[in-house]
Amino acid sequence: MQHLRQLLEIENSHLAQLLRFSLYGIQASLKQAQTEFPLDPGAELCDEVLQEIHALLQPISLKSNSNNELKLSRLREEFDADKELKLYLGNSQLQSQTDAELWNEIQRKLLRVPEELATSWRQHSLTIAQEVGAVEDTSNLYPLPFIRDEIVYPGLSGTVEAKGLCLSQKALINSEIIQVSESKDLNSLAGYLNLCINFIEIEPDLHHALKSVFSFDIVSLHSKPEQQNQYIEALIHRFQRTQKAVENTDELLTLRTWIDMDEAIHSLVFVPPGDRYSWWGKLQQESRRMLKKFVDRANNAGNDVRIRQLSGLYADICALTKDDLQLDCGGNPGEVLACLRVYARINQEESPGRVIFRSSR
Template sequence: MQHLRQLLAIENSELSRLLRFSLHGIEAALTQARIASPDDPGAEICDEILQELHHLLQPVPLPPPPSDSNNELKLSHLRAAFDSDPELSLYLGNSQLQSQTDADLWNEIQRKLLRIPEDMATSWRQRALELAQEAGAMENNSDLYQLPFIRDEIIYPGLSGTIRAKGLCLSQKALLDAEIVQGCEFGDLYLLAGFLLLCIKFIEIEPDLYHALKSVFSFDVISLHFKPEQQIQYIDALIDRFQRTQKAEEIADPLLILRAWIDIDEAIHSLVFVPPAERYSWWGKLQQESRRMLKKVADRAINVGNNVRIRQLSGLYADICAFTKDDLQLDCGGIPGEVLTCIRVYARINQEESPGRVLFRASR
């Protein structure tokens, strides 16, 4: 495996390209065979091989080119401080910042702060602004990239002055202008439409996003940046589940609505980072809005006489694995042996059980 990785890393090598194409072919063939033969006695080993191939074929980030005094980043001190903070690596992993311009660096750092606990993010956001101001930049809230959603919110500011960089915001107007919300009342479906468009727009600007949606790919978390075909399939699945929820609402069957909501909530929570965002981060709290709405839908089904139990799975993996199926294991983030994020809730609807699905940290 070491020699395979070394050959793949060689630039401008025909042998390296041939090996990469061959390994992609093996990966695709094994994936199709695994789906076609789920009970094959070699299935577990095949899953391990697919995981190894996936990690082997991940592009190796190139180090930033050496800079001279004329093109050195104005935010170089911010980059150095961010990359050297050991507390950040607990939540973000050990990857270094990749941006080559001040504007990209500002946005890369600010988006990473959306994945860490909010008190730490607030402290780091103030520090980042102070370092930008030392470089002659000023906070700018008038030039913002808009994410459609049900409310207006400045997520982080842009910069003006010596550094020009866009900020990021939620925009209710951008949602109201979208074709998909035409005919949606200001209620459950309006919120879902907001999540649908926000996820799609965020995927466009965030290269660190992965998906773990079982109906698209069962065996691993998949980069949406490096696997564009997976990005298309994930977005198609998200739209399909939104449309099925719309139809269920039209039929007005409480149990049909509940099952549709469980499915689309799973799709929303399948959009993840590696390591997954901390539960009390901006991103974690945003996704929890979907879970709160799911609970209201479950309560409505209970109020008309159904026996419904919805459980968001957390804590020690050993304590909840009896309620799950097809979970995914990561070797980074969180605490070894604990659930990192609940992708799909466990549900018992009358006498029918539906297992949940989680990402969990491997035990040591």
């Protein structure tokens, strides 16, 4: 152990760097293994090993934290300067004050850009993190309740300690906000709502555009906590209405409440709204596919139902909408940026949609 410490403390040594990276890798692997095999006979001794590795690495971490400079400052500079990212994220600069905050802020912003761009930037950010002595860590993750397990993005360990993000079925089962039920459809819906509510807690960039809460603008949930409370209350209230409709097996009533529910989910937005081919965009589209199941059920019950997700040029669809909102950023001038509520025709009765569009100026 003494010789390991001596080698680690040699400055500008490639061998010391290799050993340091190896120890971080072993540390992350053992933590992951403990999670997967909690009853392993070596679990208790493994805790001791992890403490020894932590003790070896701790002086290095403390030494590197002796000044206030961000280790990931290069990552911040390159991210802020990327013109392609600005097309999807707007011109706002990164706000984080620590490396851990910066890692999470960047990774969450990448959830709103097209997946191909996000993938290349996620790999680039990991490369920069590795250059300063950090390693990918998939064992230390903040769980968002949902209907499946998924690593959204990894955390870091080593010279930078940062949590990652994951979707978690266990967190959904243990949720105290909206309980799961015997209905598979309601369970899926509960997953979406629990995810939304928990994501609001950790993502300061989220806004809402739910007309029943505030009809005149897109409102920041971070800077206006009273709007956050009202939006969450609206989510829960709409879920309860949908639950009652499903239990009453009224196909049309269920469809109408599901349209309202879909609107509430899609009214949780960024400014500018996330790209439809981003992780966030694809997640919300899963909700819209669920809605189409209830359209099919209503039609199979003898009704005449049509819904339309509104996209493309605003001039082409504005006759089908009401109380739309406009932005001067994101997408192309004159385009629909997000469909908050679908246009619906239920047995000849029309219900207008609602969108966010880019001003044509």
